[in-house]
Amino acid sequence: MARRDVSRGAEVSLLSARKFWHALGFPNVEDDDAMFTEADQMALMAVARLVREQELDETTALAMTRAFARTTDRLAVWQTQLMAEAMADPEQEAALDEADARAVPNLASAQAAARKLTDMADELEPLLIYAWRRHLTAAISRMLADADPQQSSQGVRRVVGFADLVNFTSLVRRMTERQLAVMVQRFEALATDIVTAHGGRVIKTVGDEILFVTIDAAPAAAVALDLVETMAEDDLLPDVRVGMAVGPVLSRLGDVFGTTVNRASRLTSVAPAGGVLVDDALASALAALSGFETTALRRRTLRGIGPVTPSELRRTTGGRKTSAQAISTRAGAIPAGSTPAGSTPAPRKASS
Incomplete structure (x- = not known):
């Protein structure tokens, strides 16, 4: 017609x-x-x-x-x-x-x-409808939980995190398109599985970076540390660095915006390879929780944000770790230590 x-x-x-x-x-x-x-x-x-x-x-x-x-x-x-x-x-x-x-x-x-x-x-169409209805139910539940008359007009409170593959630009210059595609796909599969396993949400992935949010501090800390440990144990992927901040965010078009998001992004850019940096507010929230510890670093000025005292996040001795091998298996990815045909592993412990 x-x-x-x-x-x-x-x-x-x-x-x-x-x-x-x-x-x-x-x-x-x-x-x-x-x-x-x-x-x-x-x-x-x-x-x-x-x-x-x-x-x-x-x-x-x-x-x-x-x-x-x-x-x-x-x-x-x-x-x-x-x-x-x-x-x-x-x-x-x-x-x-x-x-x-x-x-x-x-x-x-x-x-x-x-x-x-x-x-x-x-056969795929019913699965699409099923997935949409499940995610719609979860989104409605979050909306109702956020519907607080005392809530700030600036937005809902969330922990926002970025995980960034270290030295990605130099890897792009050395890898073929197919090798790069394998690496990015593996990173997205592992990172998504880790975030969702702790009840977080993946907002988006952009090549070498993933943006995620959680409602509470403890799941965010677990996500960040599991991301670092899982990528460190994977021979195909370089290390990651993670930056996180907590505060109000504006949610639009399935994305999140605001100063909290910008602060987390800037912290990621200055985090060391294989390290996790958090802002003051998140460090304070984690201080009351067992299994994690934070160490305040020197005060620094972040572009577009201003003076911030970042803290490095680590697990305390005896803190529960998530096995990178188990994460790889759950994600349906290639087991850590193996390399897909036609690809080469990224160099380990790449510098920032």
Whole structure:
């Protein structure tokens, strides 16, 4: 169908149909281009019904649509890459010279992945709905817990942490695209598993860095120390450094913003390789907890933040450690100490 057919069938204007299409994140098409199906019409009808029955105003309905679009776009790209890697011919991959190793699949692998994903779509769709409903329930629970009339207008209180792979820039220059992809994927899998195991949330990953939040101080400390210890025991990954701060954050578009986030980021940039730095407020919160200790370092001025006295976080003697091997296994990753075919381990104990 053309867009005119879709808008007519959904009983909405062409303008509203265009707004919906843009909110889904797709490029402009001509009104008479026959590129739409009944599924497009049903989706537009569903959004129009929400607005017509005053469940949502148009602005909110389009924002909801945009949220679905941005999330599912990243999901679809992620899954196609995973399937292409899974469908690659191991013998052909092993025969590639390092100079020829590319992160882009060859045509045969891409075609095989396309057929496989198309065949599996009906089986994967219920899993998507299930995961969304579980995460929606968790998000509603957090929203209700945060709904305190005494809460600061600046935002909800969270512990914010950044974990950053040390010496990543020099590694990028020495590794092939395929080796880099393997390393980044492993880092994301291990880090995500550690954060979620302690009840935290991964806000986003950007190549060599992961941003996470927790509600309380103890889980944040456990996450940070487990990240450092797990990466230190992994032969493929370089060390990480972690910076954390506690305070109000503003949550928008699935991300977090504010001075607390900036302070944690700046602390990460000055943390030593394999070390964890926390701000004054978090050090004070951890002082009352067993299993952790903090040591105040020299006062320093952080760019855009001002004077801060960071503290180094460590486990006390006898504090429980999370096995890096167990984390690797839970993440479904390659066991620590092994190296994927066609990749080389990163140099250990890289300097900051």
